[in-house]
Amino acid sequence: MDSSGNQPEAMVPPVEGVAGGGTAYGWSESGIQDPNLLRGSIDPLKVHSSELLHVWCMPSTANVGPQDMPRALEPISLLAARNERENFQIAIRPKVSWAGSTVAGTLQMQCTDLCSTSGDRLIVGESLKVRRVVPILGVPDALVPLDVPVSQLSLFPGETTAIYVSIDVPDMHPPGQYEGEFIITATRADTQSTAQCLTKAERNQLYQELRSCLDFVEPIDGKPLDEVVERVKCASSSLKKVLQLSSFSDLYLDNGSVDMMEEDAISNLSIRVKLSLTVWDFILPVTPSLPAVIGISDTVIEDRFGVEHGSSQWYEALDQHFKWLLQYKISPYFCRWREGMRVLTYTCPWPADHPKSDEYLSDPRLGAYAVPYSPVVSCDDTAKNFLQREVEILQTKNHWRKAYFYLWDEPLNLEHYEAIRNMASEIQAYAPDARIMTTYYCGPSDAPLASNNFESFLKVPEFLRPHNQIYCTSEWVIGNREDLAKDIIAEIQPENGEEWWSYVCMGPSDPHPNWHLGMRGTQHRAVMWRVWKEGGTGFLYWGANCYDKAAVPSAEIRFRRGLPPGDGVLYYPGQVFSSSTEPVASLRLERLLSGLQDIEYLKLYSSRFGREEGVHLLEKTGMYLGPERYTHEHMPIDVMRGEVFRTCRSETN
Amino acid sequence: MDSSGNQPEAMVPPVEGVAGGGTAYGWSESGIQDPNLLRGSIDPLKVHSSELLHVWCMPSTANVGPQDMPRALEPISLLAARNERENFQIAIRPKVSWAGSTVAGTLQMQCTDLCSTSGDRLIVGESLKVRRVVPILGVPDALVPLDVPVSQLSLFPGETTAIYVSIDVPDMHPPGQYEGEFIITATRADTQSTAQCLTKAERNQLYQELRSCLDFVEPIDGKPLDEVVERVKCASSSLKKVLQLSSFSDLYLDNGSVDMMEEDAISNLSIRVKLSLTVWDFILPVTPSLPAVIGISDTVIEDRFGVEHGSSQWYEALDQHFKWLLQYKISPYFCRWREGMRVLTYTCPWPADHPKSDEYLSDPRLGAYAVPYSPVVSCDDTAKNFLQREVEILQTKNHWRKAYFYLWDEPLNLEHYEAIRNMASEIQAYAPDARIMTTYYCGPSDAPLASNNFESFLKVPEFLRPHNQIYCTSEWVIGNREDLAKDIIAEIQPENGEEWWSYVCMGPSDPHPNWHLGMRGTQHRAVMWRVWKEGGTGFLYWGANCYDKAAVPSAEIRFRRGLPPGDGVLYYPGQVFSSSTEPVASLRLERLLSGLQDIEYLKLYSSRFGREEGVHLLEKTGMYLGPERYTHEHMPIDVMRGEVFRTCRSETN
Secondary structure (H helix, E strand, O other), X not given: OOOOOOOOOOOOOOOOOOOOOOOOOOOOOOOOOOHHHOOOOOOOOOOOHHHOEEEXXXXXXXXXXXXXXXXXXXXXXXXXXXXXXXXXXXXXXEOXXXXXXXXXXXXXXXEOOEEEOOOOEEOEOOOEEEEEEEEEOOEEEEEEEOOOXXXXXEEOOOOOEEEEEEEEOOOOOOOEEEEEEEEEEEEOOOHHHHHOOOOHHHHHHHHHHHHHHHHHHOOOOOOOHHXXXXXXXXXXXXXXXXXXXXXXXXXXXXXXXXXXHHHHHOOOOOEEEEEEEEEEEEEOXXXXXXXXEEEEEHHHHHHHHOOOOOOHHHHHHHHHHHHHHHOOOOEEEEEEEOOOOEEEEEOOOOOOOOHHHHHHHOOOOOOOEEOOOOOOOOOOOOHHHHHHHHHHHHOOOHXXXXXEEEEEEOOOOHHHHHHHHHHHHHHHHHOOOOOEEEEEOOOOOOOOOOOOHHHHHHOHHHHHOOOOOEEEEEHHHHOOOOOHHHHHHHOOOHHHOOEEEEEEOOOOOOOOOOOOOOOOHHHHHHHHHHHHHHOOOEEEEOXXXXXXXXXXXXXXXXXXXXXXXXXXXXXXXXXXXXXXXXXXXXXXXXXXXHXXXXXXXXXXXXXHHOHHHHHHHHHHOOOEEEOOEEOOOOHHHHHHHHHHHHHHOOOOO | XXXXXXXXXXXXXXXXXXXXXXXXOOOOOOOOOOHHHOOOOOOOOOOOHHHOEXXXXXXXXXXXXXXXXXXXXXXXXXXXXXXXXXXXXXXXEEOEOOOOOOOOEEEEEEEOOEEEOOOOEEOEOOOEEEEEEEEEOOEEEEEEEOOOOEEEEEEOOOOOEEEEEEEEEOOOOOOEEEEEXXXXXXXXXXXXXXXXXXXXXXXXXXXXXXHHHHHHHOOOOOOOHHHHHHHHHHHHHHXXXXXXXXXXXXXXXXXXXXXXXXXXXXXXXXXXXXXXXXXXXXXXXXXXXXXXXXXXXXXXXXXXXXXXXXXXXXXHHHHHHHHHHHOOOOEXXXXXXXXXXXXXXXXXXXXXXOHHHHHHHOOOOXXXXXXXXXXXXXXXXXXXXXXXXXXXXXXXXXXXXXXXXEEEEOOOOHHHHHHHHHHHHHHHHHOOOOOEEXXXXXXXXXXXXXXXXXXXXXXXXXXHOOOOOEEEEEHHHHOOOOOHHHHHHHOOOHHHOOEEEEEEOOOOOOOOOOOOOOOOHHXXXXXXXXXXXXXXXXXXXXXXEOOOOXXXXXXXXXXXXXXXXXXXXXXXXXXXXXXXXXXXXXXXXXXXXXXXXXXXXXXXXXHXXXXXXXXXXXXHOOOEEEOOEEOOOOHHHHHHHHHHHHHHOOOOO
């Protein structure tokens, strides 16, 4: 053909008649089996829900979006250690619309306790929680809590909805096999609030009817009997009319008993998702083996929640954030950016002599905590005196070994490095064993430490010593050259208490592991696999709540300009999604936790068979080989965990 | 740096403290002005809606998706001829969540009539309609009708909702300047159905209370006065109790008058979108200048709506589809695919001797109609007799000039071409002036008409003559070589009643104009610009309702495998989106109509200044220069239309 358009080589015309062609009519099965369903309006209480809904399960690392297509429904089988959270997802998509409104339909989901044969239970609402996956910028991310044991959900035409199910196994819970189920039932749209609801006009009719009824019977004293009887008859007929209003028809029929909604809906028409959970005897350590320190911007809290710095509401707000984040096995620190790249970081907003200090800092779930270099809330004391007193109090505590000072974010030149040295000297004058942590990705630009950038970066420990103990470097520097981690480690002196930590932020970007929105689920989870494989002993993330400025708790979430979407934001204010003030986790925060838990599995395995075998397990399952070679599927994760379970469970179990 | 990762050249660390940096905290204005808004729960009836909502307008060719970001709200100014539909969109996005539920908030939109200074009106609900833009496969496409003049809408956190506003100017409507507005008000969530709604328990309480009240007064005959009085007093006190139930509190306060909901909500807290419409004296022809014939699969209707071929419900269903599509200035034909590429096409399901035949075929809005070659519904007659009678009846009619026979879809070899010739001979034996239309994109593959494919394609008219009159070719053949259209036209003999029509289907693909989902709005509208510029005199599209098989009207829409999304689907069953049975248009169908209307503008201009000037207008505005060079913005369309208005309106106006 002479024309130079962009025609496909062989054009397949889109016709219905071509047998077997991909474009043929009626290729796909609708899945509708029930002949009663097919005409007129659909009553979900008369057909099996599987005629109305696709329901299928997905692993926790899947990003289940509105366009996801149905799969077969199969029972779920999970493995969890004690003190571990394990998750999966239930995806639901309407096959038809049955609500006759802007939603395709409404469904009810009920979860049961998980029960073992020996009668132990994982209780719904305590150990078992369900959350709806809500897209942020079109990407599934926010996990908005649903009511348990029963919740109602609306489905939209042509859209898949995902439910994120989490099971927390308490640390002393009996190992064993637990069974439970999720019962999903298509329902009539909002039975309570619409169908049986009185409109204002109806209520008005009712009200007028009752008022006139009252008028009949009200001025009765002194009236002759025949008039009274006449009036009462009118009232009586008026009342009868009211009671026959269609609004009461259901009560009229069932004699007024109040049904439990759940009993109304669950029936042999429901779809049942079976869950089987193996709880094994391994107990994840209360204190995470690898401290993951994560920043919380106090400024963001002050602005969005309208709490004044240092006020009692401020302390309450910070307390709520701290406690909520501790669930994720991370070690929060509050952070306030100051001039230049100076940061004021503190895990406990109260000074060391306040009773709250011990409560916070001795929490066993904390892997490390930040001590402020200067007062967090202005006080009468000088900054110098404040620092001295903080250090003198804290260094006497048992938890002092978890303390660190984070003074400067990413020093770039000699002036910055000098500032760090000066502050460190001051601190270490009060406590020679105080640990200073510095984040960096290069050496001082104005006084190169070596002939090239990477060598110069490598020499930072030598340059900062003895004023720094924790060298926290960007994973971005390593790029896809995993072997460079060895060069970094070679410069660290663990025998002198030095550690290598790492961090991610804007970089590295796709395909490397990070927590940006739009990355794969395994890519989010692999951030921690990478840390473990490279041999770091700690991890830092700059911000968990660093969305853009807002002055209303329920204001729309906006990411800061210039950052990849999701960067610096691992959870959301609950107020954006409901009336709850409880923060809403992101899928990425859950994957951070899962990654930290994977480290415990790998550590257990390595403690039995050596670190080399641990690394080998990571690689042979295909789970993680390097920053550009990790699994895109969930299966290798379960294979790794299953292998640790098989080889490390106690014989008696 | 030594590592070979994918680091950006200069890394900008994501810090809050860097003044002026793109990542700085508080870069963007939240837009919240009202200090009353900032704490606790938000009552939308106490703050201006602009504190809660972004509202802005977009042209009809914009694809406004959930992630679209706010712009400034400016008044809308539109131009429309008589018998024209003009459209624009209102986009709405929550600034905050105020509903305290899974939605961010609820709003009410009211539209006013459009009024001219001389008192003429374009009436809401008749001339002015609003529809919600619903994504299909994540792409804004389905236009689901909203109630007018007042409708309620739910907004979701972080999601932009688009409202598609259409104004149909009746053909005899007085020209002039019309003004109207859209009043958008944030409301409390579902005032009617939730806040003032009785729960089942409350209704039950009410019901029991009233029953006992009735028991007091019911058996009253023959009772002594003092007992009657006693009973009546009990009833009366019971009634008073009922009337003081909180469910009636609002009625109690406003003395039971039923407020209009709109009056409740619209206030000085509303956002007002001003619309100014210039109606000019040009009347778009009732019969479109360019017939656009569009297929409707009767099989799809039969399966999805459960109507048996030939039954009275079947005729009703086809009738509904025909009439609904006629609004779009297209000429529908029903289509049934048979063996091979044979098609049975018919615009009227009834035979020519049925009264419905004239009603259908003489409809002035029809640009062309398909006559079936064999009986649509089996009858006693032979196919041959049927054909003869149809032709003999129809050829006596005034509308016969609009008739065509579409017998075969895309013949590929000699056998196919032979089959067309045989059928054509038969038809033309009864009526020598019968027009046969054939779609094709190549010559017979087994007997090349020339040395290369394109030349062979060009020779099809010569090859089929005199058995074919309308040569309908795929735009895909032309590719980006617009000049090839001239070669095609050179082979056509208009002096012998021959015409060149074109079609799009799977091809051409992006960036060429077509109606696939995911293409730009101007790309959709440009399908018709292209037809006009290339000089074709008609257009064919294979299917408007060719989604995949389903046996329930409200079944989820699925596109057929192997086709680009949206191909063959220009509207949807209403049942998927609501309880309405009225079909739901796609944005693409609206853009088809807009494109056809653009042709009328261009034709008017060309009738005054010559076709060359018409083409020049298309090009100089940047609206359409070629299949790969057309505007991505809306503005040039308005410039073209404005220029036609300026130069072609009558002087007296």
